Amino acid sequence: MKKKFYEWAKQTFFLVLGSALCAFAVKAILIPQEFISTGLTGAALVLYYKYPVVSVEALYLIINIPVFLLGWRFVGIRFVLYSVWGMIIYSMILFFIDVQINIADPMLAAVTAGSLSGIGVAIILRSYGSIGGTEIFSVIMHKRFSLSVGTGTAIINGIVLIASALLFPIETVLYAFVYATVNMLILDKIFYGMTGRKAALIISEQWQEIAKDLLGQCNVGITKISGKGGFRGTDKTILYSVINRKNIGAVKKIVLQKDPSAFMTLMTTEDVTGLRIGNQPHW
Structure with a gap:
């Protein structure tokens, strides 16, 4: 009540x-x-x-x-x-x-x-x-x-x-x-x-440790995507996540601590639908 x-x-x-x-x-x-x-x-x-x-x-x-x-x-x-x-x-x-x-x-x-x-x-x-x-x-x-x-x-x-x-x-x-x-x-x-979200793509050899800390410390959902490097053709695991703006600093800190040479991009999202991370009101 x-x-x-x-x-x-x-x-x-x-x-x-x-x-x-x-x-x-x-x-x-x-x-x-x-x-x-x-x-x-x-x-x-x-x-x-x-x-x-x-x-x-x-x-x-x-x-x-x-x-x-x-x-x-x-x-x-x-x-x-x-x-x-x-x-x-x-x-x-x-x-x-x-x-x-x-x-x-x-x-x-x-x-x-x-x-x-x-x-x-x-x-x-x-x-x-x-x-x-x-x-x-x-x-x-x-x-x-x-x-x-x-x-x-x-x-x-x-x-x-x-x-x-x-x-x-x-x-x-x-x-x-x-x-x-x-x-x-x-x-x-x-x-x-008011409820901005960022989509993050992370490429790193230390992806397992990064994923573990992101899940444990930031409580963000992660999707693992299989990819290949364009130059050498080596297999890569790409981490994809949609995060709150307030978590951006913490996510970047974890990534750079685990792998200073990691490649990471943050993209602005407009409309995110999802139970935990969606930014649309549930009309």
């Missing part, structure tokens, strides 16, 4: 922190500048600007109903339940925030709002849920087509921006494009960078 409560509290913390950043970007920066946003928040803002009878929060909730049904169908019930919880948190924060930051330079405002919302969405998507809208579509595309969450977000945002160009001045749409671009770049950088 304690474990379940701790897990729920941790997921809620991610949702609250990320939602606060996203809501602040919308309420404190985008609305005072009369910018349009992107995704379903953008759609809600478009309706709000044209028909300011219903609040942004209420419009966002209404638009999300069919989206959650898609999330249930293509992702899963746990993701949808956490996303409903996240959307409620986001809408409540959006309702209670009453802060306006009057940034004189519209370009700076677009970059600032895009950065804040990008960080916020990245934090939210490290949980088991989302805050609805674009994030659900992004997760569906990530699971079904292996698109990065940032790319999926960019596709949805592009559709909203094209529709907005028919209703708003081109300058407003271009600022929204800047906002969306910054949002996408920050989202991908933070989302994948």
Whole structure:
């Protein structure tokens, strides 16, 4: 019971922190500048600007109903339940925030709002849920087509921006494009960078001792690959492992201690799937 409560509290913390950043970007920066946003928040803002009878929060909730049904169908019930919880948190924060930051330079405002919302969405998507809208579509595309969450977000945002160009001045749409671009770049950088992994290839005559110490001291998984030297044609055993960034120093130290002449390469990985070392949330 304690474990379940701790897990729920941790997921809620991610949702609250990320939602606060996203809501602040919308309420404190985008609305005072009369910018349009992107995704379903953008759609809600478009309706709000044209028909300011219903609040942004209420419009966002209404638009999300069919989206959650898609999330249930293509992702899963746990993701949808956490996303409903996240959307409620986001809408409540959006309702209670009453802060306006009057940034004189519209370009700076677009970059600032895009950065804040990008960080916020990245934090939210490290949980088991989302805050609805674009994030659900992004997760569906990530699971079904292996698109990065940032790319999926960019596709949805592009559709909203094209529709907005028919209703708003081109300058407003271009600022929204800047906002969306910054949002996408920050989202991908933070989302994948929060749990970065490196793939290591190690070639050494002392591979047995190196493998033993890596398994014992760093607790990393290792795969042995048979290979041949290109010059002499001698048989080689190549060690392959995917490691956390925090373990890189320890791994290099072990390799060089056992064999100062060892050949080792470290390669950046983006999407790692696996029970122990995977860097994707288990949506």
